[in-house]
Amino acid sequence: DTEVTQTPKHLVMGMTNKKSLKCEQHMGHRAMYWYKQKAKKPPELMFVYSYEKLSINESVPSRFSPECPNSSLLNLHLHALQPEDSALYLCASSQGPGRGNQPQHFGDGTRLSIL
Amino acid sequence: DAKTTQPTSMDCAEGRAANLPCNHSTISGNEYVYWYRQIHSQGPQYIIHGLKNNETNEMASLIITEDRKSSTLILPHATLRDTAVYYCIVSAGDNQGGKLIFGQGTELSVKP
Numbered sequence: 001d002t003e004v005t006q007t008p009k010h011l012v013m014g015m016t017n018k019k020s021l022k023c024e025q026h027m028g029h030r031a032m033y034w035y036k037q038k039a040k041k042p043p044e045l046m047f048v049y050s051y052e053k054l055s056i057n058e059s060v061p062s063r064f065s066p067e068c069p070n071s072s073l074l075n076l077h078l079h080a081l082q083p084e085d086s087a088l089y090l091c092a093s094s095q096g097p098g099r100g101n102q103p104q105h106f107g108d109g110t111r112l113s114i115l
Numbered sequence: 116d117a118k119t120t121q122p123t124s125m126d127c128a129e130g131r132a133a134n135l136p137c138n139h140s141t142i143s144g145n146e147y148v149y150w151y152r153q154i155h156s157q158g159p160q161y162i163i164h165g166l167k168n169n170e171t172n173e174m175a176s177l178i179i180t181e182d183r184k185s186s187t188l189i190l191p192h193a194t195l196r197d198t199a200v201y202y203c204i205v206s207a208g209d210n211q212g213g214k215l216i217f218g219q220g221t222e223l224s225v226k227p
Binding site for chain 1: 147149156158159160164202209212214215216218220
């Protein structure tokens with residue numbers, strides 16, 4: 001069982017819809033991440049939050065909007081997505097800066113399909 | 116771009132040791148070697164990481180060459196449940212904002 005919980009597990013949405021992906025961890029981690037994984041490809045980093053502040057945006061289109069309301073929660077707001085945005089969206093967390101290069105822990109992802 | 120090179124695929128007989136190689140010839144002095152695996156339909160799972168010394172935990176052993184240009188992940192007694200894609204990643208961890216750049220990985224098939 002993963003300690004990083006992602007909801008929903010599956011999401012189908014139209015190109016004009018607005019939806020949100022949710023990620024939650026209760027390990028006291030202070031860094032949280034969003035990754036995108038296309039079929040048969042490795043995960044690609046999208047965003048990094050460190051102590052609830054956005055620290056890395058890997059040039060992700062503005063139709064993806066991350067939010068970190070508190071240290072345990074990470075959201076990814078979706079609007080006007082394209083069919084090529086269909087993918088597995090993975091959330092991860094880690095101890096964060098200054099706490100010893102500890103590994104990231106991943107959730108099992110949200111599988112997103114854009115119609 | 117990923118800074119590691121791994122074989123695309125490998126087979127291993129159940130109960131035998133699985134030795135997965137990784138080349139990282141351009142690794143920097145402050146970069147760690149991390150290993151993750153991804154079983155179908157699941158998120159990546161952390162296995163082990165190291166800087167210079169060999170490391171062992173309940174899942175695997177990590178052997179890093181003295182020049183740090185390559186490493187080997189060893190699963191001592193592979194089972195069918197170890198069938199997965201294994202990713203070797205070099206990262207400075209917190210010193211680069213926690214970024215992990217995944218390469219293509221090695222698809223390990225454990226066969227009965």
